[in-house]
Amino acid sequence: MHRVLVIGGGPAGLSAAETLLRRRGDEIAVTVLTDRAYLGGKAGSWEHPDGRVVENGQHITMGFYKELPALLARAGVSHLGTTASNHGRFIIWEDRDQRAHELHLGASTLRTLIDGFEYTGWTLREKLGFCATIARLAPRVIAGVPEEWDDICLSALCVEYGLPHSLFATNGFRCTRDAQLNYPGEISAYSMLMTIKKAGRDFLTSEAHFPGGGMSRIWWEPVARHIHRLGGRVVRMKRLVGLEHQGMELTGLIIGESQCAEHDDEPCLHGSERPWRGFDEVILAIPPAALAMVLERTPTLAALPALAGAAKLRPVVPLGLHVWHRAMARPGHRTVVAGMAPPLEFVVDNKPFYEEYADDGRFGACLHFVGQEAGYEDMEDEALLHRAMGALRRIPGYEHLDDAGIHSWQVVRNRRAHQRYWNGEPGSLKYKPWPTTPVDRLWLAGDWIRNGFDFPSMESAVHSGTQTAELVLKSLDERPARSRELVAGLRRRAPAPPPARH
Numbered sequence: 195m196h197r198v199l200v201i202g203g204g205p206a207g208l209s210a211a212e213t214l215l216r217r218r219g220d221e222i223a224v225t226v227l228t229d230r231a232y233l234g235g236k237a238g239s240w241e242h243p244d245g246r247v248v249e250n251g252q253h254i255t256m257g258f259y260k261e262l263p264a265l266l267a268r269a270g271v272s273h274l275g276t277t278a279s280n281h282g283r284f285i286i287w288e289d290r291d292q293r294a295h296e297l298h299l300g301a302s303t304l305r306t307l308i309d310g311f312e313y314t315g316w317t318l319r320e321k322l323g324f325c326a327t328i329a330r331l332a333p334r335v336i337a338g339v340p341e342e343w344d345d346i347c348l349s350a351l352c353v354e355y356g357l358p359h360s361l362f363a364t365n366g367f368r369c370t371r372d373a374q375l376n377y378p379g380e381i382s383a384y385s386m387l388m389t390i391k392k393a394g395r396d397f398l399t400s401e402a403h404f405p406g407g408g409m410s411r412i413w414w415e416p417v418a419r420h421i422h423r424l425g426g427r428v429v430r431m432k433r434l435v436g437l438e439h440q441g442m443e444l445t446g447l448i449i450g451e452s453q454c455a456e457h458d459d460e461p462c463l464h465g466s467e468r469p470w471r472g473f474d475e476v477i478l479a480i481p482p483a484a485l486a487m488v489l490e491r492t493p494t495l496a497a498l499p500a501l502a503g504a505a506k507l508r509p510v511v512p513l514g515l516h517v518w519h520r521a522m523a524r525p526g527h528r529t530v531v532a533g534m535a536p537p538l539e540f541v542v543d544n545k546p547f548y549e550e551y552a553d554d555g556r557f558g559a560c561l562h563f564v565g566q567e568a569g570y571e572d573m574e575d576e577a578l579l580h581r582a583m584g585a586l587r588r589i590p591g592y593e594h595l596d597d598a599g600i601h602s603w604q605v606v607r608n609r610r611a612h613q614r615y616w617n618g619e620p621g622s623l624k625y626k627p628w629p630t631t632p633v634d635r636l637w638l639a640g641d642w643i644r645n646g647f648d649f650p651s652m653e654s655a656v657h658s659g660t661q662t663a664e665l666v667l668k669s670l671d672e673r674p675a676r677s678r679e680l681v682a683g684l685r686r687r688a689p690a691p692p693p694a695r696h
């Protein structure tokens with residue numbers, strides 16, 4: 195049996211393990227090691243001691259996601275059955291007229307363009323200018339987005355292609371950019387256009403789907419059970435802290451026992467670090483900041499151009515705020531509200547979506563705000579809460595959610611290496627590694643690994659895991675031939691065996 199070790203229990207690691215087992219479970223033994231008790235990585239969740247479910251971050255799937263729903267289906271989970279749709283409706287607050295506007299997107303690319311025209315947050319001139327820009331850009335995008343466009347920010351490209359200047363000041367434009375969870379600044383034109391291209395090609399609907407809460411429980415645990423059924427193992431609370439190598443060959447891993455099952459971080463248990471050498475191939479499916487920390491112990495590997503980029507990518511710190519409120523928000527309001535004051539620009543009321551909350555009389559609204567911490571690192575949790583709630587109260591249907599009615603609240607700052615987020619900052623593509631590395635037996639997967647789909651998301655993580663697993667399988671197919679040649683060469687050079695002793 196060939197032994198493949200996958201490090202990381204997020205969407206990429208689980209998808210890599212599942213692909214290997216599904217395709218060659220009879221020949222390959224697969225073990226997943228992950229440093230938390232919960233699975234799903236940044237898309238995971240855990241239970242607060244008082245029973246409330248805490249998500250690492252609000253997650254939404256889009257109509258063009260295909261590989262994630264397919265993975266879930268193989269694990270016996272229905273994507274549509276575990277999510278609720280917003281039916282293409284989004285609410286955007288526009289500062290310039292101090293009003294909330296509804297954006298309703300349809301069920302096809304054409305329908306979306308037509309429906310987008312009804313958005314009242316932009317003037318007719320702006321909408322016509324927007325369409326003209328899209329029409330000018332489309333042929334370039336269809337022909338292939340040039341990689342040099344990674345050095346240009348989206349806004350600069352939009353200026354070049356004639357987007358009306360007034361649109362840059364709108365929250366409709368800002369939210370489209372910031373919804374990529376980037377620095378609350380500019381994003382790579384390449385990254386954005388590759389996403390649009392992918393979304394356009396695989397377009398099913400503009401609906402957003404909201405998972406029914408406790409993502410680890412509803413999605414990632416069933417995927418782990420499926421991996422077990424296929425013959426694989428998922429081992430928790432094991433953290434990779436270093437690599438062992440001889441020249442360009444990976445010979446071992448240094449693994450320690452994690453201390454913290456959930457969100458917070460602590461060093462591994464004192465004295466628990468041990469070498470782990472029982473593998474033939476290793477797939478690292480961990481975030482860039484975590485990989486950069488692991489490589490610190492092996493300067494030779496850290497200096498390899500193929501891996502050095504991990505330390506150069508500038509991660510961002512996603513910020514989440516959960517507010518459990520006694521009063522009910524706008525009934526039946528199943529959507530995202532966007533365009534609120536940074537840093538927490540987006541909010542979803544999960545009361546109608548989460549099974550746990552829907553029947554819990556203690557809460558009328560279960561609000562989940564998301565954004566980026568950059569520029570607001572020194573703002574106290576309490577100040578963040580008041581700022582976010584103040585911005586929300588301007589939206590019709592949420593005016594009555596006063597601070598007195600707050601049942602409980604929690605800020606989640608994803609500051610640790612395993613939680614930070616890489617995204618398409620202009621000029622960063624050249625630092626993104628490929629799934630194959632120059633180190634023999636070492637492979638990479640994850641939403642930040644070059645995988646042809648540059649939209650850091652659960653979908654691209656699942657895609658990357660599958661892609662890396664396929665590459666490992668291909669190399670295994672080629673390897674016996676290489677090993678046969680090697681063995682034949684050694685035999686030719688080997689001295690004659692000594693005479694047998696009696």
Ligand SMILES: Cc1cc2nc3c(=O)[nH]c(=O)nc-3n(C[C@H](O)[C@H](O)[C@H](O)COP(=O)(O)OP(=O)(O)OC[C@H]3O[C@@H](n4cnc5c(N)ncnc54)[C@H](O)[C@@H]3O)c2cc1C
Nearest residue numbers: 202203204205206229235236251254434640641651652655
């Ligand atoms: C706040 C927030 C909101 C988001 N919203 C959306 C959304 O709406 N839609 C969407 O599609 N995507 C969203 N994402 C992105 C999505 O969560 C990620 O793209 C996806 O989880 C990446 O998967 P991954 O497997 O590549 O990495 P991760 O999810 O980061 O998984 C990495 C795994 O490796 C483990 N690990 C890390 N270091 C080590 C180590 N040294 N040893 C062992 N194990 C280790 C971690 O514990 C984790 O299990 C959001 C992310 C955040 C943070």
